[in-house]
Amino acid sequence: MLDLAILGLLHESPMHGYELRKQLAAKLGTIRAAISYGSLYPTLRRLHTAGWITEEAGPAAARQTEVPPLTSRRGRVVYKITADGKERFQELLAQAGPETYDDTGFGVHFAFFSRTDHDTRLRILEGRRRRIEERREGLRDALSRAAERLDAYTLELQRHGLDGCEREVRWLEELIATERSGGQPGQQSQEGRQGRGGREGPVT
Amino acid sequence: MLDLAILGLLHESPMHGYELRKQLAAKLGTIRAAISYGSLYPTLRRLHTAGWITEEAGPAAARQTEVPPLTSRRGRVVYKITADGKERFQELLAQAGPETYDDTGFGVHFAFFSRTDHDTRLRILEGRRRRIEERREGLRDALSRAAERLDAYTLELQRHGLDGCEREVRWLEELIATERSGGQPGQQSQEGRQGRGGREGPVT
């Protein structure tokens, strides 16, 4: 999953690790806290070994190449996607396994939807919807069957979860409808959206 | 986190691993998919080593004690909480670190709120609210600052995340208000709740 996210960001522009982490947090902040360095650097190494990215000494280190490193000077490393990496990125984008529909997997795929083709987008949205619907049904069953056997707080947790599922399904329905009509998300199709943060430009 | 959940369930009644996993899924299904055996058994072993639970041969194995195990017969193992374990459980319930406020940590704590004292409940609910409010502010900033630089799908993901935060905060506000007034969740304080799944019995 990290592979996809990193390849996707490096596809936009080369970067060093620290910057990568910040961008990752900005792009995926809604779905996962913040990727830790303990994951980032090993993953970058793995991607490098596989030939999907290159590692180059950045300006900070290059500045010092003439002076031999007295105190083992560690420069910044700039990572760059390769042609193979771009291919791999497309491959990861298109393939939709079970892990594509869980919270994290779906979030990462969705974040790169502008680079994904129409059919794949639709397939992933529908797969995700099915997944959430199953979770919702499970919750509904649990609530109607075992309502008396659970304490008030567990019950409230289930109800809140059920609400969340219903909200998620509505959101997905809207996205699927927009997708089928060939539009992009963001231009309000219904009355239910007041101008929040950014953009409310005219229909493209 | 698993420690707390397992100890909490074993506090209700002794169980073997398979049953434990099912109950865990039922109780925490809204917050984490389903605890895997690759986590469960090592954790149980750890709890046993620490002296917080005991492992006993269950009926299926006991039935065969007279016949020497020809084919290394593996019986079911029943786990039971000890006095130390109950103490540890209370300790884990009361202590609220940063990880108490993330999605999983909060969910697990909340699921055992009926065994948590009033003050701790309030402290955790408020800590969680603060956490979500911070996430919400970060998202709001990102949306107002970088709206033009993001593609439509990333933007939509942020908006959906922001909605989720606002919903979560409203939910927490309600719970905090209920908590302060000394009530239990579930008895609708506002008009906004129609009878869904289970229970709408009279006030206890």
Place this chain on the structure above:
DNA sequence: GTTGCGATGTATCGGCCCGATACATCGGGC
């Protein structure tokens, strides 16, 4: 002017947890 602090930056280590896999029992349907 130096001292100290927060942001930038790279990297590892122990440990939790997951998914896949293996193996064994048992009840019931075909």
Place this chain on the structure above:
DNA sequence: GCCCGATGTATCGGGCCGATACATCGCAAC
């Protein structure tokens, strides 16, 4: 009589996290 799905215990490789260490740079306070 046979297979299949539910029940049940257990391990292994690997991904990812939190804590930690180390190093540089700009800037503000003293």
